Amino acid sequence: MTEELQAAYDTLLAAFGSQHWWPAESxxxxxxxxxxxxxxxxxxxxxxxxxxxxxxxxxxxxxxxxxxxxxxxxxxxxxxxxxxxxxxxxxxxxxxxxxxxxxxxxxxxxxxxxxxxxxxxxxxxxxxxxxxxAFERPVFVIDAYTLRIGSRHDWFAPATDYAAAQTFFTRHLPGDSALYNEFHALLVRVGKEFCRPKKPDCARCPLYSLYREPGPGRSTSRKSDV
DNA sequence: CCCCAGGCGTCCA
DNA sequence: TGGACGCATGGG
Structure with missing residues (x-):
């Protein structure tokens, strides 16, 4: 799973480039x-x-x-x-x-x-x-897009709450604020374009090639991540 | 017209 | 503990 997440990050960075968040001057x-x-x-x-x-x-x-x-x-x-x-x-x-x-x-x-x-x-x-x-602490930010994309890719269950989703990312990524910064920005970027609630465009999403239809037992077999 | 956006607090079962 | 609801402007 760690490799799968890294692959998603690499794919997003290649597709969209660095997002330079947060867009503020102070x-x-x-x-x-x-x-x-x-x-x-x-x-x-x-x-x-x-x-x-x-x-x-x-x-x-x-x-x-x-x-x-x-x-x-x-x-x-x-x-x-x-x-x-x-x-x-x-x-x-x-x-x-x-x-x-x-x-x-x-x-x-x-x-x-x-x-x-x-x-x-x-x-x-x-x-x-x-x-x-603002404080550059290595804290992974979860938002609606992240929850949607994460459950879609079976990284965690659809009903996963904020804290559990955050635990998932921190468990599978090194505690690097620069990485968390870019990853979250990229998830928002791809989410805006391809993962809207009622107008998903999964077929054109850069992450589509990484998406695997949940096989028998797979969607509920992530006990190690809960 | 409907959909949605980089959530949160409150209320109620 | 979790699901509904109000909050509000503005763009597609």
Whole structure:
């Protein structure tokens, strides 16, 4: 399985090239984008980030000072803008109260992850995205595409939850943040194009040649990975 | 018109 | 513990 995963990574990298994630010019911008992109098209997030940048508010310090209503209007294009304004402001204030990002970076990864997960609006994917892309910790990010692609390829069962899927990847890959960075970005890339929920285009997917129809007993014979 | 997007919190069985 | 639902804009 380790070889199969490596083959998938190599195939994706050959097909799409390096994705250069996260697309942000600062850690602050990365973290802001991570919150805004929850269940939201990245194009919409870019509009919201542009709005913040135009106001000189594309930083956690600036956001912490904005009124929630003002912030909501600035990020409106990213959707769920009332919720996100509240949660983004809370996140910004929490980071500052904790002494800023450099201070937070002193925490070991498990403690930092727990700290992030306590914040309203930060779930496992957002927390792990921040850990990987802002703090460069070797944490594999799971998202809807990853779950879809992973179950499709029988890497794990269809009902596998976030933690179990994450365990699967970390068990079969070396703990390398650069690898996790690129792999997750590539999974999102291939997912967007070929693995949409109701419009999958598996036959043209670069991973198709690696896909094997589950044989008798195979789909439930992954006890070693659970 | 429908589908969907780089989720999360809440509620309820 | 897990499944439904609300949150919302904007592009295809």
């Amino acid at each position: 850690a602050d911008e990365m973290i802001i984008g991570a919150l805004l992109t929850q269940n939201t098209n990245w194009k919409n997030v870019e509009k919201a980030l542009a709005g913040l940048r135009r106001q000189g508010s594309l930083s956690l310090a600036a956001i912490a000072e904005l009124e929630t209503e003002t912030l909501a209007e600035l990020i409106r294009p990213s959707g769920y803008f009332r919720q996100k304004a509240q949660r983004l402001r809370l996140l910004a204030r929490s980071v500052l109260d904790a002494g800023g990002l450099p201070k937070l970076a002193e925490k070991p990864t498990p403690e930092l992850r727990r700290w992030l997960l306590k914040l309203k609006g930060i779930g496992p994917e957002t927390a792990d995205s921040i850990l990987l892309y």
